[in-house]
Amino acid sequence: MQAGQSPKIVNLHGSLTVDRAAALMGEISEALKGGENVLLSISLVEDLDLACLQVFYAAKAEARAAGKELHFLGSVPMRISKRLVACGFLHGVSEHAEDFESALVGF
Amino acid sequence: MALSIDKFKSTFREEAFELLGHLEDDLLELESQPKNGELINSAFRAIHTVKGSAAMFGYDAVSKFAHEMETALDLCRNGTLSITKDFIGLALKGRDQLRQLMEFEEGVPTEIAKESELLLRRFVEFSKRGQSPGAPSHADIQGAGPVDPGNSSPRNAEAKTYRITFKPSKGIFKNGTRVLNLVEELAALGRADVFPHMEDVPPLGALDPESCYAWWEVLLSGPIDENSIRDIFIFVEDQADLRVEQVKEEADGSSKRLGDILVDRGAVSPGALREALGSQKKLGEVLIEKNLVSTPQVESALVEQEHLKKGQERVEAAAGSIRVASDKLDALVDLVGELVTLQARLAQTSLDLRDVSLSSVSEQFERLISQLRDNTMSIRMLPIGSTFNKFRRVVRDLSLELGKEAELATEGADTELDKTVIERLGDPLVHIIRNSVDHGIEMPEVRDLAGKPKAGVIKLSARHSGAYVLIQVSDDGKGLDREAIRSKAIERGLILPSMEIADQELYQLIFEPGFSTAKKVTTVSGRGVGMDVVKREIDALGGSAQLSTVPGAGMTVTLKIPLTLAIIDGLLIRIGGEFFVVPLSAVDGCIEIRRDDLAALGEKRIISYRDELVPFVSLRGFYEFAAEGEGEPEIEQMVIVSAQDYRIGLVVDQVIGDYQTVIKPLGRMYRDVDGVSGATILGDGTVALVLDVNRLALVVQRESVR
Numbered sequence: 001m002q003a004g005q006s007p008k009i010v011n012l013h014g015s016l017t018v019d020r021a022a023a024l025m026g027e028i029s030e031a032l033k034g035g036e037n038v039l040l041s042i043s044l045v046e047d048l049d050l051a052c053l054q055v056f057y058a059a060k061a062e063a064r065a066a067g068k069e070l071h072f073l074g075s076v077p078m079r080i081s082k083r084l085v086a087c088g089f090l091h092g093v094s095e096h097a098e099d100f101e102s103a104l105v106g107f
Numbered sequence: 108m109a110l111s112i113d114k115f116k117s118t119f120r121e122e123a124f125e126l127l128g129h130l131e132d133d134l135l136e137l138e139s140q141p142k143n144g145e146l147i148n149s150a151f152r153a154i155h156t157v158k159g160s161a162a163m164f165g166y167d168a169v170s171k172f173a174h175e176m177e178t179a180l181d182l183c184r185n186g187t188l189s190i191t192k193d194f195i196g197l198a199l200k201g202r203d204q205l206r207q208l209m210e211f212e213e214g215v216p217t218e219i220a221k222e223s224e225l226l227l228r229r230f231v232e233f234s235k236r237g238q239s240p241g242a243p244s245h246a247d248i249q250g251a252g253p254v255d256p257g258n259s260s261p262r263n264a265e266a267k268t269y270r271i272t273f274k275p276s277k278g279i280f281k282n283g284t285r286v287l288n289l290v291e292e293l294a295a296l297g298r299a300d301v302f303p304h305m306e307d308v309p310p311l312g313a314l315d316p317e318s319c320y321a322w323w324e325v326l327l328s329g330p331i332d333e334n335s336i337r338d339i340f341i342f343v344e345d346q347a348d349l350r351v352e353q354v355k356e357e358a359d360g361s362s363k364r365l366g367d368i369l370v371d372r373g374a375v376s377p378g379a380l381r382e383a384l385g386s387q388k389k390l391g392e393v394l395i396e397k398n399l400v401s402t403p404q405v406e407s408a409l410v411e412q413e414h415l416k417k418g419q420e421r422v423e424a425a426a427g428s429i430r431v432a433s434d435k436l437d438a439l440v441d442l443v444g445e446l447v448t449l450q451a452r453l454a455q456t457s458l459d460l461r462d463v464s465l466s467s468v469s470e471q472f473e474r475l476i477s478q479l480r481d482n483t484m485s486i487r488m489l490p491i492g493s494t495f496n497k498f499r500r501v502v503r504d505l506s507l508e509l510g511k512e513a514e515l516a517t518e519g520a521d522t523e524l525d526k527t528v529i530e531r532l533g534d535p536l537v538h539i540i541r542n543s544v545d546h547g548i549e550m551p552e553v554r555d556l557a558g559k560p561k562a563g564v565i566k567l568s569a570r571h572s573g574a575y576v577l578i579q580v581s582d583d584g585k586g587l588d589r590e591a592i593r594s595k596a597i598e599r600g601l602i603l604p605s606m607e608i609a610d611q612e613l614y615q616l617i618f619e620p621g622f623s624t625a626k627k628v629t630t631v632s633g634r635g636v637g638m639d640v641v642k643r644e645i646d647a648l649g650g651s652a653q654l655s656t657v658p659g660a661g662m663t664v665t666l667k668i669p670l671t672l673a674i675i676d677g678l679l680i681r682i683g684g685e686f687f688v689v690p691l692s693a694v695d696g697c698i699e700i701r702r703d704d705l706a707a708l709g710e711k712r713i714i715s716y717r718d719e720l721v722p723f724v725s726l727r728g729f730y731e732f733a734a735e736g737e738g739e740p741e742i743e744q745m746v747i748v749s750a751q752d753y754r755i756g757l758v759v760d761q762v763i764g765d766y767q768t769v770i771k772p773l774g775r776m777y778r779d780v781d782g783v784s785g786a787t788i789l790g791d792g793t794v795a796l797v798l799d800v801n802r803l804a805l806v807v808q809r810e811s812v813r
Contacts, residue, residue: 018280021316029311044558050286054308054320062311075583078516078564086291088301088323093516095566106305106403 007037009073013044016052024052028059032068042097043074048083060107072097119164120209121430126153127206132496134198135503141190143295145329150198151180157205168215169208172223175230176201182234196507197229199500266330267353268418270372270411273340274322274348281317284343290323292339297329300414302407324407326354326414356415363415365390368408374400433526436487440673443476443483444769447674448788450476451767455790480674480767487671489529491569491576492520497533498540502565505544512561513548515540518568524576525671531648532578532668535641539580539664540565542638547584547662557659559583575650575692576670581663587614587656595622614654618642648672649690649784651750651801677768677787679795680746681761683732686795688768688787693800695747695754697762702743705758714756716747723756724807729782750804757803770797781806 008031016024031038040056063070074097081093081100094100101107133150140146158173176198182188204226207219215223271293275286294301307320314320327336333351340349354371356363366384369375375383375394383393391405450472457465495517506513548554548563555561565582589610596602596616616622620639641664645652650668669675669692677688698716713720723745726732745756770785773796784799 018283018317025311025314025316032311044560046560050319050321051280051316053287054305055311055314055316057305057308058311058314061308065310077560078514078562079560082516083287083291086294086301087287088290088294088303088325092518105303 007039007069008034009039009041011041011044013046015047016045017047017049018051021051021055025055025058028055028070029062032059032063032066032070037069037071038063039071039073041073042076042080045077045080048080053084053089057107072101076100116164116212118430119160123157123160123169123209124206126157127202127209128496129153130157130202131199131500134195134202135496135499137190138192138195138503140295142292144184144335145296145331147180147184147190151177151184154180164212166209166212168211168220168223169205172201172205172208172227175227175234176205179230179234188233188236194233197226197233199504201226201230266328266418268326268328268356268415269331269333269336270350270352270354271325271327271336272323272348272350273325275319275343276346276348277315277318277320279319279343279346282346284346286319286321289339289343290325293325293327293336296335296339297327297331298414298418299328300326300410302326302403302410304403304407306401306403324410326411328414328418354411354415356419363412365405365408365412368411369394369400369404372404372408374404374408436526439483440487443480444674446476447480447767447769448790451788451790452792453790477767484525484671484674487526487673488523489526490520491522491524491529491532491578492517494529494533494536495520495567498536498567501537501540502544505541506548509545510550511544511548511563512551513544513563513565516564516566518566519570522569522571522576524668525673527672528648528668528670531644532666535644535666536567536578536580538638538641540567543580543582543584543662547582547586549585571670572667576668578666578668579663580666581661583661586658586660586662587617587654589613589658592616611653611655614656617654618652646799646801649799649801672770675768675770677766677797678746679763679766679789680744680757680759681763682726682730682759685730685732686763686789686793687726687759688766688795688797689746689748689757690768690797690800691765693748693750695749698745698747698756699742700745702741705743714745716754716756719754721747721754721756722807723758724803725758727758727760729803729806748800748804750800753804753808755804755807757798768795768797 010027010031012024028038028040038059040059060070076094076097078093078095081090081095084090084104085093089105090100090103092103094103130150130153133146133153137143137146137150154173154177158170158177161167161169161173179188179194180198183190183194188194204223208215208223211219273290273293275284279286290301290303293299302324304322304324305320307322308314309320333353336351337344337349340347366375366380370377370380379394379397379399380390383390383397383399386393388396391400391409394400395402395405450469453465453469453472457469495515499515499517502513502515543565544563548565549557549559551561554563563583565580567578567580569576569578571577592613593602593608596613597604599619599622601616601619601622602608602613617638618641622639642652645666645668648668649672650666653665653667654662655665656662669690676691678691678694680687680689696716700714708714712724713722715721743758744760744762745758746762747754747756766789768787770787773780773783773786780796782799782803783796784802785797787795787797789795
């Protein structure tokens with residue numbers, strides 16, 4: 001994250017499933033429109049399905065295209081980490097958001 | 108004859124203990140994946156084999172008990188009964204009981220027989236339940252099926268490798284399908300390498316959040332038939348493009364080439380491949396540059412190549428390994444130790460005689476011995492992961508007992524260290540993990556209030572660091588209470604109320620005998636025994652234990668353990684007329700310093716080394732050797748060692764050089780000598796003591812603080 005910029009933090013919590021994907025997309029879009037870099041705080045996420053995971057990938061692509069930065073923040077809930085390992089997105093359980101993000105396949 | 112039967116019995120017992128170990132692993136995995144047919148089959152095979160072999164060798168109580176467990180597992184396997192948490196609890200108890208019964212070929216003590224009867228009744232009752240409400244249908248159990256008892260070993264079943272392409276339709280979310288669950292179930296069928304494709308996911312502006320863009324390629328190996336793969340997708344077959352192909356491996360067992368994999372997959376034509384192979388660059392790069400394939404296609408093909416290679420290695424490892432009794436290995440290590448000692452003597456003799464041809468033979472002999480030593484030691488190396496599963500059981504049982512939620516995550520299970528070290532690490536690690544569950548992880552409601560997930564995580568990791576292995580146990584619990592530890596330390600007279608002490612040192616007091624801040628003594632902990640035992644055992648292994656904590660966020664215990672205890676590379680030094688060995692792995696460097704400069708430092712025993720202040724100790728003074736008198740050298744030698752995460756200097760009379768050290772236990776006379784961990788025999792037959800660098804560091808550090 002570049003110095004001097006105050007990032008917008010999006011606090012995520014609970015079950016991020018398909019019925020919340022549109023709202024999640026709206027929230028992140030809004031944050032990206034604000035002209036700031038975006039941090040997604042994932043410590044309190046209890047469940048994550050493919051629809052919301054796709055939103056994260058799409059948001060990263062959007063941020064990259066707009067010359068902004070989008071990163072994860074906090075600690076990664078073990079349940080999420082394990083699920084993503086089983087589905088091939090990670091090669092090993094990542095505890096910290098920074099490691100998680102750099103290990104996320106194709107992110 | 109009796110001798111050969113005894114030999115078979117001993118093999119049976121070894122194998123049965125191993126199978127019961129696998130059974131425990133399978134049951135623990137089943138708790139989180141109760142519908143995983145492969146796991147149920149594997150557990151069933153284990154118990155079936157134990158039952159059959161026990162009957163053959165006259166272990167009737169074992170055979171009878173295993174029979175009832177097998178019946179219950181069979182009902183779960185064919186879908187008549189469902190696998191519940193209660194059943195897992197019962198099956199784990201059954202497994203423990205079997206382990207206990209294995210100790211008695213006949214004449215099981217009454218008390219144990221009674222326990223067995225009670226447990227057996229519970230298994231019979233469970234089996235009688237028959238079709239229980241909510242029991243899964245056959246289709247719910249993925250991959251389970253009857254096992255041919257004559258073919259009960261999983262190794263005997265034919266392993267196949269499949270390449271599965273799963274492309275869900277865009278609208279698959281609309282009927283509530285949880286795509287990740289399907290992929291998870293698929294991966295659980297066998298050894299899987301899963302490659303997700305996210306390249307079709309558009310940027311946010313173009314995304315339909317209710318459409319699916321992701322797809323997968325999965326390499327799956329194991330004794331799996333195609334139908335069990337297709338069964339997973341049975342309810343989404345009209346909403347996904349599913350391709351299941353069996354991958355043919357190379358007939359000569361060689362690794363498949365990347366180009367062949369891409370041709371097999373239809374990603375590139377044989378002609379285009381031939382053309383690309385003419386280039387000097389890497390094949391993948393050429394094909395991407397020419398836009399013949401995409402980067403994810405190459406990455407996915409590389410995953411397949413690696414998957415097939417690993418499979419081949421497994422087959423080769425299984426075919427080329429034999430089972431050897433561990434005492435034979437110990438005897439081999441002892442003999443190699445004797446050879447190393449003898450070689451040192453030969454080297455010394457050749458030096459004394461100044462015989463060129465003898466020196467040449469001695470050098471060749473030394474090279475061979477060095478290789479023999481490394482090979483022998485590598486045979487004793489085991490992956491530490493072999494012990495990790497027992498800790499998963501500890502976490503499960505203890506958290507249930509305490510009404511907490513906790514799970515164990517492991518990392519670095521492949522890290523290898525000497526089997527003796529692994530065996531001695533078991534108890535300390537159990538103590539640390541129990542401590543984490545009991546004192547670290549909070550009750551679910553407390554965690555919830557603190558904004559943490561209800562289930563705590565205990566992470567056990569291992570990795571190599573030079574000649575050591577670093578083992579870390581960390582939890583995401585409440586961390587250490589600095590004030591409580593300080594009060595307890597004052598109460599126990601370990602520190603004075605007025606004393607300022609660094610956090611790190613304060614936390615180390617937890618390792619003191621009888622130190623516990625628990626308000627009440629439970630069956631689990633609070634007697635202050637556990638961590639004391641940990642410290643003692645780790646010290647005895649020549650290792651060190653460090654604690655760190657973040658209040659409210661958890662605690663980490665780091666154990667630094669030497670890879671082996673038998674033969675090490677050492678640095679031979681002399682003090683007065685005595686020789687000592689410093690483990691080479693701890694040596695940071697050697698420096699020379701003028702005696703006058705050292706004397707000028709007076710009581711302040713600290714020098715500057717690589718921009719760092721390093722405390723030092725004169726071993727001559729420490730071990731109370733008489734002064735050498737007028738013959739003392741003008742220049743002193745100092746060996747800088749790293750221990751306990753900091754450096755200290757050891758002033759010695761002479762640094763002689765590196766030395767292969769066969770570590771022998773200390774005799775009674777030397778047991779109480781501070782800073783010595785073992786002994787070794789030198790080439791001329793004299794004995795040198797091996798320095799315990801960690802212990803010395805602790806003493807020096809304490810003295811420098813004073």
